[in-house]
Amino acid sequence: MPEVELLWWEGCPSTEKALATLRDVLAEEGLDPDSVVQRKVRTDGEAESEGFIGSPTIRIGGVEVAPVENEPAGLTCRVYRLRDGRMSPAPDPEDIREVIRRVT
Amino acid sequence: MKIGDVAPAFELPAAEGGTAATFSPEEDRTDAVPTAVVFTCNHCPYALAWHDRLLAVARDYEGRARVLLVNPNDAERYPRDSFDAMKERVEADGGWPAPYLRDESQEVARAYGAEKTPDVFLLETDGRLRYRGAPDADYEDPSQDAAWLRGALDAVLGGRDPQPAETHPVGCSVKWSQ
Numbered sequence: 001m002p003e004v005e006l007l008w009w010e011g012c013p014s015t016e017k018a019l020a021t022l023r024d025v026l027a028e029e030g031l032d033p034d035s036v037v038q039r040k041v042r043t044d045g046e047a048e049s050e051g052f053i054g055s056p057t058i059r060i061g062g063v064e065v066a067p068v069e070n071e072p073a074g075l076t077c078r079v080y081r082l083r084d085g086r087m088s089p090a091p092d093p094e095d096i097r098e099v100i101r102r103v104t
Numbered sequence: 105m106k107i108g109d110v111a112p113a114f115e116l117p118a119a120e121g122g123t124a125a126t127f128s129p130e131e132d133r134t135d136a137v138p139t140a141v142v143f144t145c146n147h148c149p150y151a152l153a154w155h156d157r158l159l160a161v162a163r164d165y166e167g168r169a170r171v172l173l174v175n176p177n178d179a180e181r182y183p184r185d186s187f188d189a190m191k192e193r194v195e196a197d198g199g200w201p202a203p204y205l206r207d208e209s210q211e212v213a214r215a216y217g218a219e220k221t222p223d224v225f226l227l228e229t230d231g232r233l234r235y236r237g238a239p240d241a242d243y244e245d246p247s248q249d250a251a252w253l254r255g256a257l258d259a260v261l262g263g264r265d266p267q268p269a270e271t272h273p274v275g276c277s278v279k280w281s282q
Contacts, residue, residue, distance in 0.1 A: 011277050014149070044181075076182060077276045079149040088244065089149035 001031060002061030002103045006038045009047075009055035012077035014089035018056040025096045031104070047073045054078030058091060061103035066095045105217050107269050110231040111141070112215040116174065116205035119190040125172055125203040129231025138169045138234070138260045140253060141225045143207075143218040143278065145177045146193055147184040150275035151221040153243040157250040158222070161239075161257070162202035169257050171202035176213035177221070177279040185279070213278055220275035226256045226266070234260050237271030 006022060008015040015038075023033035041052045053071040055078055057064065066080055082092045105111060113128040127139055142158055144151045162171035177185035187206045194204050207213050216225055226235035235256035240248035256266035 011279075013274070013276070074181070077148050077150075079147070079152055086244070086246070087149055087152040089153075 001035060002100075003059075004031075004036045004061075005059045006036050007041055007050060007052050007055070007057040007059070008038065009041050009052075009075050009077075011075060012055040012089065014077065015056050018058065018090040021090055021093055022058055022096055025093050025100065029097060029100050029104075031100065041075065044073075044075055047075050056090065058096065058099075060096070060099045063099050063103055065099050066091045105215075105225070105233050105236070107233050107236065109233050111225065111227045111233055112212070113231075114207075114212045114215075116207055116212065117187070118203040118205055119187065119194045120199060120204065123203075125205055127172060127227070127231075129227075136229050137167075138229060138257060139227045140169065140171045140257070141174060141216065141227065142171060142239075143174050143176055143213055143216070143221055143223040143225075145175045145182075145185050145221040145276070145279075146189055147177070147182055148221045148276035150243050154222050154239050154250070154275075157239055157246065157248070158253075159201055161250050161253055162200070164254075165257055166201065168261060172205060173200070173202050174205045174207050174212060174218075175221075176207035176210045176218060178210070178281040179208075180281070182279050210278075210281060218278055220273040220277060222275050223273040223278075224253055226253065226260065228260055235266045235269055236273075237268075238274045241271075243274060 027033045041047050054076045080088045080091045082088050115124050115126040117124050179186035194200050228234050239250040239253045242248050259266040
């Protein structure tokens with residue numbers, strides 16, 4: 001079972017939705033939905049050291065869901081592009097599923 | 105600001121064309137159109153999700169109401185919300201049907217009590233606040249089409265009270281300067 005991390009910052013209201021989506025996909029893939037390690041990022045310094053480019057950030061086995069190139073670290077809300085083209089504050093479930101299948 | 109309060113006047117620079125846009129209760133008595141002041145920004149996913157719906161409102165109500173988009177976020181900590189970045193965004197889209205205004209000092213956002221991006225304040229022609237909150241019930245559902253804001257505009261234009269008059273703004277917190 002790979003480590004599943006959800007990094008979040010309190011300035012964005014999307015953490016609960018992202019967590020619920022993540023747990024749903026984990027359960028659908030036969031993994032423990034309660035295994036998610038939630039880590040709060042509090043400062044710009046923590047964001048820098050974590051490589052945290054925005055809230056929420058999901059990593060599975062160290063692989064980031066919907067990675068973005070050349071994005072500066074910082075305390076901000078992350079914008080995801082869903083597979084149907086819409087903007088969203090949480091990743092597309094299929095992007096999460098893709099990473100789970102890649103690392104397991 | 106509470107429903108029924110008269111909104112403060114302001115003048116802010118617009119991202120497009122180097123002009124300024126003003127809101128003044130006194131002036132608007134002669135303009136006789138309601139004004140939707142929407143605090144929004146470049147970087148927040150909720151603001152981006154609702155953006156097209158808000159622009160559609162500006163287009164659909166042209167001549168009957170006006171929409172002013174105001175970005176109050178601290179650009180030092182959030183460079184994507186700088187005035188230059190705002191200009192680039194409007195230019196990349198070939199212009200917007202509503203002015204995108206920079207509230208660099210954050211005084212307007214503070215005066216209105218803006219909490220989120222987006223945060224909608226619909227003002228009657230005399231400046232009284234008639235609706236405050238989210239554009240509609242679901243940022244994820246484009247078919248909602250800013251229904252709360254449209255309903256409030258239709259009510260005000262028809263001489264009725266908006267129902268609901270107030271909803272919870274949903275989005276990212278305004279990024280105040282530290």
